[in-house]
Amino acid sequence: MDHARPLPNYLVSRYNGFRATTYHDNKAWYRRLAELGQHPRAMIISCCDSRVHVTSIFGADEGEFFIHRNIAGLVPPYSPDGGNHGTSAAVEYAVTALKVAHLIVIGHSNCGGVKGCDDMCSGNAPHLLEKTSFVGRWMDILRPGYERIAHLPDADRAAALEKEAVMVSLENLMTFPFVRAAVEAEDLTLHGLWNNIGEGVLEQYDGASKGFVGV
Template sequence: MHRLKPLPAYLQQRYHGWKATTYAENSSWYERLATEGQRPRAMVISCCDSRVHVTSIFGADQGEFFIHRNIANLVPPFEPDSGNHGTSAAIEYAVTVLKVSHLIVLGHSKCGGVQGCIDMCKGDAPDLQRKDSFVGRWMDILAPKFPEVEAISDPDEQAQAFEKLSVLASMENLVTFPFVAERVESGQLSLHGLWLNMGAGELEFYSPPADEFQPV
């Protein structure tokens, strides 16, 4: 622990700015959240990408979203074993304890994780193919879907198609969780697949009847 260092000065300054403004103006709301606990209506599974800011996109306040972020916004299949399953644990908590009404998977354009999976599937990313690559083994969740976009010749179109497919793959895996499937069937939980074009600021949702992503 001797290697730990103090928080960078710029972050300390930002914290004090937040405490003096946002917190001071809403202190009773923060105290209520602390004493009464959280009651989010939705869980959002999004990418770790620093450019994807879920609360800003939806103008959400503290306590509205239960947010889990990982590389390429992936959901693994239901696997109750001795492994460390951070994403699965977050889903279990949101659905069985918080009892959220909506479960949203949010993908995005220019996703480095999805591009890494494309490179790995093409044999162009030897580092990701190593057995000890955490990112590579995580992208194994999505890799089986690559044949569905392999024939797309334009790199940008292929990446975009695979980004959207990553959302759908996660949606498919979500319903392998018994507690998710049960609440979906009972009408207590709804699933939503979204894709964000960051540069254009455009949000799309997956429409099952049309079997395509459409503008929100």
């Protein structure tokens, strides 16, 4: 592999700082994690967006969360068709092997992936309709959510679609037989959250009110 290069100096410096402080002060804990394996209580599915830092939001330690990130934090419907299903594989592993007790889907404000879906479905991003667009084909998962809020004014639609992305993912999770079985056996609970990045606000979906409320 001729294209791989050493890390940039600023990352090397940060690693050396971690090694000399955080790791050095908690060496026994890291070795215990390595030897005993992982036993996370929750899986979190979130967006790839660099501004969404779920471990910071919840003050989580190493080993506490099993985290999967993708564009817009989406979960596709159950479809065992032999394709490359990274998200589905992560969900399967978390539920059937790690036996997590909570599965949390987190959406967020100003999501570029969701905005791309809104543009694509409203006819303003023809490049995302191309079969060669990985982003476009991934955002097809969110089309059912777009159809539910397509009637809204342009200024309100993208924000509403961010929460629809969470709802679509929760709905799709229940199409996985092993997820449904774990939920019905009360071995697993599903949670839908939305994070306002600028305000530091976290909202959760409330089944009773059929909407998002402050945490």
